[in-house]
Amino acid sequence: MPNDTIDTLIQKSKDGDAIAQNSLGVMLENGLGVEKDEAAAVAQYRLAAAQGLASAQNSLGVMLENGLGVEKDEAAAVAQYRLAAAQGLASAQNNLGFALQWGIGVEKDEEAAVTQYRLAAAQGHAVAQNTLGDMLEMGLGVAKDKAAAVAQYRLAAAQGHAVAQVNLGFMLQWGLGVEKDEAGAIVQYRLAAAQGDADAQNTLGDMLKMGLGVEKDEAAAIVQYRLAADQGLASAQNNLGFMLEKGLGVEKDEAAAIVQYRLAAAKWHTQAKARLETLLTKLENQTLKQNSDVPVVNDLLTETENQTLKQNSDVPVVKARSEPSEALHTILDNYLVKRKAVVGSSGTTKEYFHSRFFSSFQKSYTQKSEAVSALKRALDGEKVDLSEHLSTLRNGKLGNDIREFIKSGKANPIVGTEVKTVRAFVQALQDRQANEPNTP
Numbered sequence: 001m002p003n004d005t006i007d008t009l010i011q012k013s014k015d016g017d018a019i020a021q022n023s024l025g026v027m028l029e030n031g032l033g034v035e036k037d038e039a040a041a042v043a044q045y046r047l048a049a050a051q052g053l054a055s056a057q058n059s060l061g062v063m064l065e066n067g068l069g070v071e072k073d074e075a076a077a078v079a080q081y082r083l084a085a086a087q088g089l090a091s092a093q094n095n096l097g098f099a100l101q102w103g104i105g106v107e108k109d110e111e112a113a114v115t116q117y118r119l120a121a122a123q124g125h126a127v128a129q130n131t132l133g134d135m136l137e138m139g140l141g142v143a144k145d146k147a148a149a150v151a152q153y154r155l156a157a158a159q160g161h162a163v164a165q166v167n168l169g170f171m172l173q174w175g176l177g178v179e180k181d182e183a184g185a186i187v188q189y190r191l192a193a194a195q196g197d198a199d200a201q202n203t204l205g206d207m208l209k210m211g212l213g214v215e216k217d218e219a220a221a222i223v224q225y226r227l228a229a230d231q232g233l234a235s236a237q238n239n240l241g242f243m244l245e246k247g248l249g250v251e252k253d254e255a256a257a258i259v260q261y262r263l264a265a266a267k268w269h270t271q272a273k274a275r276l277e278t279l280l281t282k283l284e285n286q287t288l289k290q291n292s293d294v295p296v297v298n299d300l301l302t303e304t305e306n307q308t309l310k311q312n313s314d315v316p317v318v319k320a321r322s323e324p325s326e327a328l329h330t331i332l333d334n335y336l337v338k339r340k341a342v343v344g345s346s347g348t349t350k351e352y353f354h355s356r357f358f359s360s361f362q363k364s365y366t367q368k369s370e371a372v373s374a375l376k377r378a379l380d381g382e383k384v385d386l387s388e389h390l391s392t393l394r395n396g397k398l399g400n401d402i403r404e405f406i407k408s409g410k411a412n413p414i415v416g417t418e419v420k421t422v423r424a425f426v427q428a429l430q431d432r433q434a435n436e437p438n439t440p
Contacts, residue, residue, distance in 0.1 A: 006033055013044060021048035022056040029059075029069070038069025049080060057084035058092040065095075065105065074105025085116060093120035094128040101131075101141070102396065110141025121152060129156035130164040137167075137177070138400060146177025157188060165192035166200050166341065173203075173213070182213025193224065199341035201228035202236040209239075209248070218249025229260060235337055237264035238272040245279060254279060268373050270329055270380065324410040325379050331401050332372045339368060339398075367392045375426075379414070383433050386426050394422045 006027070012020030025044035028037045042063050048056030061080035064073045078099050084092030097116030100109045114135050120128035133152035136145045150171050156164030169188035172181045186207060192200035205224035208217045222243055228236030241260030244253045258279060264272030371389035378384040386393070393402060402422050405411055412418050415428035 013047070016047075016051075018048040018051040018053040018056065021045075021051075022053055022059070025056065025059060029063075038063070040069070042069040049083070052083075052087075054084040054087040054089040054092065057081075057087075058089055058095065061092070061095060065099075074099070076105075078105040085119070088119075088123075090120040090123040090125040090128065093117070093123075094125055094131070097128065097131070101135075110135070112141075114141040121155070124155075124159070126156040126159040126161040126164065129153075129159075130161055130167065133164065133167060134397070137171075138404070140400065146171070148177075150177040157191070160191075160195070162192040162195040162197040162200070163338075163341070165189070165195075166197055166203075166338065169200065169203070173207075182207070184213075186213040193227070196227075196231075197341045198228040198231040198233040198236065199337045201225075201231075202233055202239065202337065205236065205239060209243075218243070220249075222249040229263070231340070232263075232267075233337060233340055234264040234267040234269040234272065235333060237261070237267075238269050238275070241272065241275065245275070254283065268376050269333070270376070322413065324414050327410055328379060328402075328405055328414070329376060331405055332376055335398050335401050336369060336372055339365060368396075368398055372398070378429055378433065381433075386430055390423060390426055393426060 009020045009024050009027075013024050021044045025041045025048065026032065027034050027041075028044060029041035030036065042060065045056045045060040045063065049060045057080045061077040061084070063069055063077075064080065065077035066072065078096065081092050081096040081099060085096045093116045097113040097120065098104070099106055100116060101113035102108065114132065117128045117132040117135065121132045129152045133149040133156065135141055136152060137149035138144065150168065153164050153168040153171060157168045165188045169185040169192065171177055172188065173185035174180065186204070189200045189204040189207065193204050201224045205221040205228065207213055208221035208224065210216065222240070225236050225240040225243060229240045237260045241257040241264065243249055244260060245257035246252065258276065261272045261276035261279065265276050371392035374384045374386055374389050375393060378386055393399060399422060402425070406419060406422065406425055411425050415425060415432050417428055419425040419428050
């Protein structure tokens with residue numbers, strides 16, 4: 001941007017022009033044509049917000065919520081969101097809804113959150129439409145209504161919102177709130193997969209492999225599994241490993257399968273661990289029977305990788321797991337699949353679910369991933385201190401998924417007692433572990 005234009009904005013800002021103040025704030029915040037200076041950006045947003053400019057109020061709220069250029073103050077952020085939302089700014093309504101939904105800077109109020117999401121969604125705000133769909137699907141702050149959820153997912157998906165496309169695909173695939181339509185699901189998964197959504201790529205691979213809604217094509221399934229596996233999606237690495245091991249859609253390559261199983265197992269993917277152990281045992285037995293010069297199968301892995309497999313020996317690679325425990329593992333795996341699929345423009349998973357303009361979760365992707373890993377290990381018998389992960393396990397959609405599982409009563413047989421909250425379940429699981437030796 002030419003210097004005279006910047007100089008003009010600076011002068012207009014000094015003269016009290018709210019639009020110029022807000023524009024200068026955006027430039028300072030992002031380093032556009034000027035040196036990046038978040039503190040100076042906050043100062044400009046404050047000037048414009050004080051004059052009632054909704055976009056500046058919303059931006060100031062984001063800066064306050066995330067502690068950018070100013071001391072973090074979630075309550076003050078909510079106050080700014082309210083001012084902007086009252087003027088009908090969709091992004092502020094979405095941010096206010098998010099704060100109300102998760103109790104960020106304000107008492108948690110899911111019903112009020114739904115009200116704000118509805119206002120923003122009605123203006124075509126794709127993120128709000130998708131989130132409103134989530135609320136309707138799960139019955140959070142509103143009566144559960146899967147058909148209405150599908151309607152919101154459709155609106156957001158039509159705008160190219162990848163997560164909404166995955167959600168809509170899922171509803172169509174399983175006939176939730178809409179007539180089952182696997183071919184329609186394929187269309188949505190393809191759209192999201194084309195945007196690099198790893199969850200969509202993996203699910204599309206599954207459907208191509210099985211011929212669901214599309215002609216069976218194992219080679220095409222391999223392509224999708226590879227795309228998702230290359231993004232580090234454990235379930236896709238496990239699927240790719242299986243295809244390589246069995247020679248489905250690709251030349252059989254057990255060594256390459258081991259590599260994929262190992263990658264997934266390192267993320268505590270239990271099926272990959274079991275498959276890895278089975279394949280290693282099979283190859284070891286073949287080597288012994290042949291009594292040839294074939295190298296020991298563990299030579300297929302590096303020394304470091306073998307050490308990794310030998311570490312945590314108190315965690316069984318193959319462990320008989322109860323049906324409820326297996327169900328919770330699946331829920332946790334599915335959560336991470338969908339969460340990891342939320343990527344930024346760089347193609348990597350976003351640490352925080354929403355972008356800078358749409359607020360952020362209190363817990364990062366890394367925190368969620370570590371908490372899920374710890375809980376899964378605890379379920380498999382490893383003695384893990386879950387207390388440091390409790391707040392994360394109770395937070396956001398992860399917390400909601402675990403709560404729904406607990407409400408179903410399926411958590412009770414896992415811990416041997418009745419539990420009704422995430423805190424009680426985690427405590428009961430810790431108590432059970434305290435009375436059990438590590439599995440040798």
